[in-house]
Amino acid sequence: MNSSQPSTQQFVEVKEIRDSVVYLKGGGLRQILITSGINFDLKSETEQNLITSGFQNFLNMLDFPIQFFIHSRKINIENYLQKMAEFKEKEPNELLKIQLDEYVNFIRTFVEQNAIITKKFFVVVTYDASPINIQAAGGFGGGGLSGLFQFIKKKKTSQPNTELTSSQSLQQLSERTDQVLSALNQIGLKAAILNDEELIELFYNLYNPQLTERKISLPERSEKNKE
Template identity: 50%
Template sequence: MPKEALPTQQFIEIEAIQNDAVILKNGGLRKILMVSGVNFDLKSEEEQQLIIYAYQGFLNSLNFSLQQFIHSRKLNIENYLNKLEQVQNKETNELLKNQIGEYREFIKSLISENAIMNKTFFVVVPYDPIQISEAAAGAAQKIFGLLKKKPPAILEQSEPEKQKQLEHNLDQLNQRVDLIISGLTQIGLRAAPLNREEIIELFYNLYNPEAIEKKELEIAKQT
């Protein structure tokens, strides 16, 4: 009999999305920031050097790692085309109405013949709480087993304790996020964290590269 296909969730390291943060299966937390871009080539040589030195100083000030990535997608202009159609239908001047219609058809033709890509810049801020390894836990269990009690690090946590720990970890993560946003601002870049809906939208697009974006991320309008 053919083997049953494994569920997609088994290959994804995400446990949940809570408080606008990605919770990984290993207990780690991630927040995703959308960052504005800068046209580096249009800057003068002096401005380029200032940006490089500022960015270098920003990276050297961090005591944790960062992930940066560029997400390229086919631009979705359905909303724009729909707005043009609405304007065309409301226009009473026949000449303007025809011009709007011709322009709309030109845009549709341009998009169909040439894929226009939209690039978005992201920074992933991590926080990984200290986890006791299985080997260390086993060794600790043997030692504490002689004393007939469990080591504190591997005691079972109640739900309120787990929630309290999660809130503490989120607070630590948010402090890092504030630090990153402040550092990027000094370089002249604007950054804002994605909310839950935007994170889901981003991962949908990442795991469905053949599709155009369903809609523009709301956060993009802020950065």
């Protein structure tokens, strides 16, 4: 391998992940929230109007850019099937063993023949030394790895801002995150800050879509828990 060729890490905008915060090479700070979803079509007209109005108010009160990010992946059932196989080995009833075998084969065949997609919803909260051009960054939308990094990428300045990663900057990011968490809760969405392990898993899944997905789910913990 030619050592003069740039390494993959040079193309990754993330500098480090620490205390539930993503530190970017350009100096920016990010926190990523995982949120629940709402089946809008099953809501009554009154409920739909309340949700729409609440979401509109949420967007209007923002004075900083955020990104809504959907991560879609084919469902991974290998761990579930492995648990069923272990359960079958411990089952003393031969008839139940046969039924478990048939069940596992049915589930495996069904998933192989039908693309079952799971979707996870994220909100990226930002803090930068200088404002981001939202249009240039692709707006609030975008999905997948390219959409995420189009948003978190910012133009490098000639002089690094040494104050950006100070406690004051982290406090500003935390206050913005609290604001977003509160607003999401008001429209009926549960949200939680991804901790370090969950952030690593998210980026692992984004960079390795062909590999087995590592599980990320909405944690059963306080929305502001960063541990």
